[in-house]
Amino acid sequence: MIARLSRRRLLWLASIGMTGVPALAHAATIDPPPDPLKLLGTDPIGLLGTSSDPETLTLEAFADTLIPGAKRFPSDVAIAGVAAGPGAVQAGALDFMRYPGTGVGALLPVFAAAVDAAAIAYAAEHGRVPDPTLPPFVGLRYPDRKAMLDGLLNHGGGEETLLWFALAGLVCLGYYTAGHLDTAEAVRRGHPGLKALGFPMPDRDGLWRFSQFSYRRKLARSHPGTTGSGQPQ
C-alpha cells in the first residue's frame, strides 16, 4: 500500500505514464468501452454505469465525496446519497478517468490504492471501523469521507498533495466539462454536469454564437483619466 508518495515516486509514476499510457490507449481501441454518449441518452441518472470491482468502487466514492449525487439504486455503496440528482459518478467521472485522452489510465489502480491506504490511516487515527466487506474508503460514512479528503486536500503537506489534486481534478473535469465527450453532443444529450450548470446549447452546426449578448446600455461612468483610445493613464 502506498500511504505517502515521494516526489521521486511520483516522477517514477509519471515515467510509467510516459511509456505505458500510449500503449494502453492503443489497447483500449481494440476493445472499446460502450459509447458514453449513448448511455447519456438512455440513462440520464446513471443507473447503468455501476460496477462492483474494488478499484471502481473506491474511485466512485472519491468522486461522490467531491460532487455528491443520489444513490443509483438502494444498495449503492459507492455513492453516499447526500445530495439530490446526479453527481460526479453519474456524470461519468470514471469514464473520464479512463478516457485515453487523459493519459492517466495506467495510474488509476495506484490512485485507488492510495485512497484506500489513506482511508485505513484515517480510520485508525479517528477510531472508525470501516465496513470490512468494502474497500476501506467506501466503508467510511460520508462525513468521514469528506473529513478525510479535507485533510488530504486542504491541510495535507508534502508532495503527495499533487496526487490528490490530480485525482480531484479528474473528477471535477468529468463533471464540469464532460471532458471525455465532445461538448456540443454532451450538452444536447443532457450530460448531468453541463445540465446542472445550465451550459448553453450550441447552434445546429455544433458551434456557439450569441446574437444577444449585451445590455447595450452605458452602465457606468468611464474613469476621468481615460485616454482617447479607452486606455488607463
Add this chain to the structure above:
Amino acid sequence: MTSVIETADVVVVGSGPGGAIPAYRLAAAGAKVVILERGPWLETKQFSQSLRIDSYTRIVDYITADGVSVVAGNCVGGSSVVYFAAALRTPSFVFDRRDSAGRRIWPKALTRDSVDPWYDLVEETLPVAQQTWDDVPYPGGVWAAACHNAGHTCNPVPVAVDLDECTNCNWMLNGCRFGAKRSMLLNYLPAAVAHGAEIRPLHEVQTISPAVTPGYRYALTYTTVDAGDYRVPDGGGVIEARLVVLAAGAMATPVLLQRSAPLLGSMPKAVGRYFSPNGDRVSMALMDEAKVHSVLGLERSPGVAYDAFPIGKPIGSMTYDFLDGSRHVGDRYGLQQIYFPTITNILPEGTPGGDWFGPAKKHLTDRWRSWLTILAMVEDHNEGTFGEPPPTGAFIRVDSAAAVSTLSYKPSAATVRAWESSDAAVKKIVEKDGVGEHLSWSATRNYLSAHPLASCRIGDDPATSACDPSHQLRGHPGLFVTDGSSVPTSLCVNPSLTIAALAERASRGIVKHAGALGVQVDTKRTPPPGSGSLRRPR
C-alpha cells in the same frame, strides 16, 4: 563557404507576440529568419469549441509549480492564440516603480510616454478595437453596474478582436474558430512568412551553445516532438544563427538558458529569478438575480436580469479607479470582469469561508449562470525562482498538456496584503446593497496565473536584471530576450499589449544589431513608431 550544419541569419525561439514581432521585423528588413515553435500549427478552422480534454489541450499547457500554477499557450502564435485579447496599456506608475531600496526597477529609458508610440504601432497593427457599451457582454455590464452602484467608474476594455466578426461565443481559450480574435496567426506571423520567414512547429529547443561555422555565433539544438503526444520525441537537429531571439515564454526562456549556461560559459544571475505571476488574483461573486434587477436595474429579457455568465467575450469591463499612482503600492490594481471556462470550476469555495467540494459547492454550481468572476492584477514583488532545469524541455510533461515546473513561488507578506486589499475592494463592490456574495477561489493553495512574467527581465542594474535595456542577454552579444520573461514587474493590467510593444521597440535595435553582424538588412525599412502597420513584400 559551405557548412554541413544548417544555418540562418536569425533563429527565433517561440512564436507568440515576443517572437512573432521581431521575426516579422527582421524578415521584412531582409534577414533569413527561422522560427522554432514547440507547439503545433493550427489554422482557424481547426480550432474546436469543445471541452473534451484532448481538444483544447493541444494548444494550452497547464503548468504546476511549487506555489503557483500557470496557464500558457503551446502552439504557433503562442499565448496570443489562447489569450482573452484584452489589449491594455500599462499605467505610468508601473514604469516608475521602485524596489525596497528605492531603486528604479524598469530601465530609465522606459516610461509610459516613451513606450506609448510603440503601443500605437501595435494597436494599429493587430489592430485593437475599442468596445462601446453595445459591445460589452452581460457579465461586463453587471460588473460595470455594480461598480457604479458602489460609487466607482468602470470602462469597457479595449480588445484585439474584430468586433464585426466576433460571435461572443466565449471559447477564446480554444483559439478563435471565427478568425475574429487578432492573434499572431492573423497579422505578424503571416506577414513574416510573406517576407520569407519559415515557421517550424513541434520543434522544442533544448540548448544554445557557441556555433562552429565561421560568422555564426550560436548553435541551437532541438528535438521534434510527436504531434499526438508531446512527451514523445521523434527527431532532432541543430541550426546555427548569427543572432538569436529568445521568446519561448516566461516559463521556458529561463529554463533553456539555465540548461545552456555550461555551454555558453556564463549566465547572468538574474536568469530564472524575479518571476512574477503578474499579481493575478481571481475571486468571484454569486449574483442575486432579483437584486441585479431591483438595485442595478438590469434586465436582459423579460423577467431575466442576468443569468448569462457564459455569454460573450470573456473580458468586458474593468474599473481603472485603483490604477492610481498616488495610492500605496499594495493598493494599486486593475479589477476586471473575466470569464473562465468550466475547467476552473473546481476552484471556487461553495460558501464564504466554506468548502470547495461537497453539497454546498454542488449547490453553488447549480447557480453557475449567476456567477461573476473578477480578476485583480496587483503589484507583486517578483518572488519566483526557478530550480535546476529538467533534462529536456521547460518542465516535466506528466501528460500531453499537464506539466510540472521547477519554479518555486512564495509570495511575500506585502504581496499577500495587496491581494487582501484587492479582495476587500471586490467584496465591497459586489456586496453593496446585497447584489452579490463574494467568494474566494480556494481549492488550491497554488496561486493561479495566466500571465507569467519577469524571469529573465530587462533593467539597468546587472545584479537584478538578466537583460540590458535593449533586451540583449548580458554577456551574450546577439542573444535577445523579447517575451514576457523580459518584462520587469507585474503590470496591473493584462500583459500582452505591453509584451508586444516592448518587442516592437526591441526589434528596431535588433535589426540594427543584425546589420552590424553582417546580416544583409535594410535598417531604413525598420518602421518608426506611428508609421503604419504591416508592409507587404516588395
